[in-house]
Amino acid sequence: xxxxxxxxxxxxxxxxxxxxxxxxxxxxxxxxxxxxxxxxxxxxxxxxxxxxxxxxxxxxxxxxxxxxxxxxxxxxxxxxxxxxxxxxxxxxxxxxxxxxxxxxxxxxxxxxxxxxxxxxxxxxxxxxxxxxxxxxxxxxxxxxxxxxxxxxxxxxxxxxxxxxxxxxxxxxxxxxxxxxxxxxxxxxxxxxxxxxxxxxxxxxxxxxxxxxxxxxxxxxxxxxxxxxxxxxxxxxxxxxxxxxxxxxxxxxxxxxxxxxxxxxxxxxxxxxxxxxxxxxxxxxxxxxxxxxxxxxxxxxxxxxxxxxxxxxxxxxxxxxxxxxxxxxxx
Numbered sequence: 001x002x003x004x005x006x007x008x009x010x011x012x013x014x015x016x017x018x019x020x021x022x023x024x025x026x027x028x029x030x031x032x033x034x035x036x037x038x039x040x041x042x043x044x045x046x047x048x049x050x051x052x053x054x055x056x057x058x059x060x061x062x063x064x065x066x067x068x069x070x071x072x073x074x075x076x077x078x079x080x081x082x083x084x085x086x087x088x089x090x091x092x093x094x095x096x097x098x099x100x101x102x103x104x105x106x107x108x109x110x111x112x113x114x115x116x117x118x119x120x121x122x123x124x125x126x127x128x129x130x131x132x133x134x135x136x137x138x139x140x141x142x143x144x145x146x147x148x149x150x151x152x153x154x155x156x157x158x159x160x161x162x163x164x165x166x167x168x169x170x171x172x173x174x175x176x177x178x179x180x181x182x183x184x185x186x187x188x189x190x191x192x193x194x195x196x197x198x199x200x201x202x203x204x205x206x207x208x209x210x211x212x213x214x215x216x217x218x219x220x221x222x223x224x225x226x227x228x229x230x231x232x233x234x235x236x237x238x239x240x241x242x243x244x245x246x247x248x249x250x251x252x253x254x255x256x257x258x259x260x261x262x263x264x265x266x267x268x269x270x271x272x273x274x275x276x277x278x279x280x281x282x283x284x285x286x287x288x289x290x291x292x293x294x295x296x297x298x299x300x301x302x303x304x305x306x307x308x309x310x311x312x313x314x315x316x317x318x319x320x321x322x323x324x325x326x327x328x329x330x
Contacts, residue, residue: 057176068102076186078137086188093178095159098170172282207329208272210246215300218309223302233302235290248329254290262330267316269325271295277320
């Protein structure tokens with residue numbers, strides 16, 4: 001009887017948290033609509049920052065001068081007038097900061113001009129147009145809206161699709177600053193659109209629990225590159241078999257496992273979620289390692305030759321750690 005009451009109390013508490021989180025998301029959406037803004041879709045892979053960069057956006061924004069802040073305000077105001085979501089504003093800010101440092105330049109590479117370094121010779125408009133700030137911002141948004149599925153892409157990737165730069169990775173570096181600006185100048189809460197996480201209150205689901213139990217039982221077995229058990233494992237081989245034991249089929253290699261579930265900010269990882277490391281943490285195509293989060297700052301992994309399957313502490317500031325975790329089976 002007492003056990004039944006305890007379970008009921010825990011269930012009620014969890015439901016209360018879930019309802020509260022749901023209300024936060026609803027209130028955020030209603031507030032955005034009241035401001036005449038298209039609400040953000042929930043996409044945790046869209047920033048706002050990589051691990052360890054929480055203060056970077058604030059620091060970068062503090063260095064902007066009046067001209068730069070005026071262009072930010074123009075980007076946001078036109079975005080609101082066009083009823084574009086704050087993600088579009090973020091993309092434009094990142095592109096403008098990368099191309100001109102958010103200045104209306106009268107020079108550039110070949111005939112590139114203005115905030116976004118638009119080229120008259122490439123059909124962006126006349127010289128007078130591409131140096132007119134309202135025209136430039138509207139033109140940028142025109143082209144942005146033609147990018148397929150832009151709302152669900154990382155902002156820097158959309159900026160590259162619009163600008164077609166020879167240096168596509170540059171746009172990502174201004175992600176933290178752009179998010180800070182749309183939240184503060186644009187007065188938008190919750191840049192990812194995903195509401196507030198419930199944190200460690202929620203226990204792992206049944207699938208995650210089964211995967212964790214399997215992985216922990218394999219501790220002490222040797223690392224062998226390409227191995228998928230039962231006597232040895234590499235990193236993705238361990239994740240493959242752990243989730244297979246829990247009834248979820250994962251791809252064989254870590255880069256593909258990154259695409260095999262729901263993404264969420266890595267700092268909000270729950271037990272059973274997969275964590276990924278890459279040679280370039282802004283480029284998932286360079287992923288080389290995967291591990292399983294256990295909660296309380298711990299993880300289990302098959303790390304490298306000479307190191308058996310083990311658990312260890314995890315820091316969100318680790319070099320190479322991707323800013324997104326993956327929840328398989330969701």
